[in-house]
Amino acid sequence: MVSYESFEPILRVLPEVPRPLGRLPFRTRLLWTGIVLVIYLVMSQIPLYGIPWRAEYYQRLFFLQIVLASRRGTLMELGIGPIVTSGLIWQILVGSRVIKIDLTSPRGRSLFTGLQKLFAIIFTFVEALAYILGGMYGALSTPTAIIVFAQLVSATLLLMLMDEMLQKGWGIGSGISLFIAAGVAQQIFWQLFSPLGPLMDGFYVGVIPSFVYAIVNATNTGNWDVLNKIVLRPYGLPDITGLIATILLFAFLLYLENMRIEVPVAASRYGGIRTKIPFKFLYVSNVPVILVSALFADIHIFSRLAWSRLNPNNQNQWFNFIAKYNITRGRELEPLPGCLVYYLSPPSGLLTVMEDPLRFIIYAALFVLLSVLFSIAWVETSGMDPRSQAQQLVEAQLLIPGFRRSTRVIASLLERYIPILTIISGLVVGLIAVLSNLFGVLGTGIGLLLMIDIVLQYQGLIMQERILEMYPMLRRIVGK
Numbered sequence: 001m002v003s004y005e006s007f008e009p010i011l012r013v014l015p016e017v018p019r020p021l022g023r024l025p026f027r028t029r030l031l032w033t034g035i036v037l038v039i040y041l042v043m044s045q046i047p048l049y050g051i052p053w054r055a056e057y058y059q060r061l062f063f064l065q066i067v068l069a070s071r072r073g074t075l076m077e078l079g080i081g082p083i084v085t086s087g088l089i090w091q092i093l094v095g096s097r098v099i100k101i102d103l104t105s106p107r108g109r110s111l112f113t114g115l116q117k118l119f120a121i122i123f124t125f126v127e128a129l130a131y132i133l134g135g136m137y138g139a140l141s142t143p144t145a146i147i148v149f150a151q152l153v154s155a156t157l158l159l160m161l162m163d164e165m166l167q168k169g170w171g172i173g174s175g176i177s178l179f180i181a182a183g184v185a186q187q188i189f190w191q192l193f194s195p196l197g198p199l200m201d202g203f204y205v206g207v208i209p210s211f212v213y214a215i216v217n218a219t220n221t222g223n224w225d226v227l228n229k230i231v232l233r234p235y236g237l238p239d240i241t242g243l244i245a246t247i248l249l250f251a252f253l254l255y256l257e258n259m260r261i262e263v264p265v266a267a268s269r270y271g272g273i274r275t276k277i278p279f280k281f282l283y284v285s286n287v288p289v290i291l292v293s294a295l296f297a298d299i300h301i302f303s304r305l306a307w308s309r310l311n312p313n314n315q316n317q318w319f320n321f322i323a324k325y326n327i328t329r330g331r332e333l334e335p336l337p338g339c340l341v342y343y344l345s346p347p348s349g350l351l352t353v354m355e356d357p358l359r360f361i362i363y364a365a366l367f368v369l370l371s372v373l374f375s376i377a378w379v380e381t382s383g384m385d386p387r388s389q390a391q392q393l394v395e396a397q398l399l400i401p402g403f404r405r406s407t408r409v410i411a412s413l414l415e416r417y418i419p420i421l422t423i424i425s426g427l428v429v430g431l432i433a434v435l436s437n438l439f440g441v442l443g444t445g446i447g448l449l450l451m452i453d454i455v456l457q458y459q460g461l462i463m464q465e466r467i468l469e470m471y472p473m474l475r476r477i478v479g480k
Helices: 005-011 026-043 081-095 106-133 142-170 175-193 207-221 224-230 240-257 287-310 350-355 357-381 386-395 407-414 418-439 445-470 472-477
Strands: 260-267 273-280 325-327 333-335
Touching: 005 106, 026 142, 026 175, 026 445, 081 106, 081 142, 081 287, 081 357, 106 142, 106 287, 142 175, 175 207, 175 240, 175 445, 207 224, 207 240, 240 418, 240 445, 273 418, 287 357, 287 418, 287 445, 350 357, 350 418, 357 418, 386 407, 386 418, 418 445
Parallel strands: none
Antiparallel strands: 260 273, 325 333
16 A cells, blocks of 8 residues: 655645635636736747747647647647646546545645645656657757756646646636636637648638638639538648537537536525535536546657657567657658557548548547546546535535435435446547547537536636625625
């Protein structure tokens, strides 16, 4: 059994954002949230100093950049990857009982949060080093490598502190969620309206400029067949099919987000007033796809590092089972068929799937299976399991009509709903994430799923904050 108490002296010296002395007004927290968002967006546009900037009309993003709120070649290269990786590891360790931490006690929760922060800092250093040694920026001199390493580490540590700042009461919601939503919205806007081009297929990056160009061209030449070329474009470029799929998926996700399973309860504290507690159909929300994506991202990052050192010519037959790459003209590493990394990369569009359907089948099966497994692990370690939910109901003096006010009895009733919702929601979000890649959804299906869920969370938080500001007595009742 591994002991974690030995880490406590280290946790005390970690950089930390202090909590505000009192509850800040809503407008003040909204202002700080806006400032943090602006800083993130600015850093995601500042190129890394020492890396030659190369203008390209269109570069297909590394498929996990959106989920990890990262941006290629900028200060936000690592994004929230180290934070999510640390959370992933500790969820597995605690969920599997390899390390026993009592998350129901304040000390246990504090230690769990501190250990996640410590390992996030460690992974920041490790991933920054992996990017440089793995040849992500080409061959760098020692002084340049040190400068790039310092930029990656300092920018990611600042991102962690901004996330902690929002969560400790200076802002609203979670910094991680805010950064993901901003990155997805930015990418969707770019894929809709980017005027860069013309590209290799004769059109522009953005769907709207490409459509306008096709209409003008067809009108002038009388050849309306040109419109067919933007319905389904090669190389994973944004097209009309993706735009339509985005609109349909957006409506479907809004419908799923509003589906609820309602459990009737009575408040004994207020004379037995009856109400209902809603459990979302997507019970685990977007957590599984973030964790699976973080796992895949780490595999890609460290396989690139190992490949550049152990198998740069694809001649090591044993390592070829893990990773083998082809260096494209843009100096990007493209995984080749037959290796693990190839099957952990999502196909970009229907044309790619038709070329190699087995790749999509393996990728989809692994992604969905891991999504379900991480859903179960997350519920068990985050206080969303039936017993924890029953304990919260009892502490809030809520009971289920017709049943004794007992944690064990209420937990047995909730077990009819929560385990099933956990598996189904993990399965659904996993399927949405992989199937949306078939139709080229703008911002990716994973990104759209995350953005909608995050925006709805922020809508609920803002409504709650405004109600509590208008009715101070209500704040005392709900313990705010």
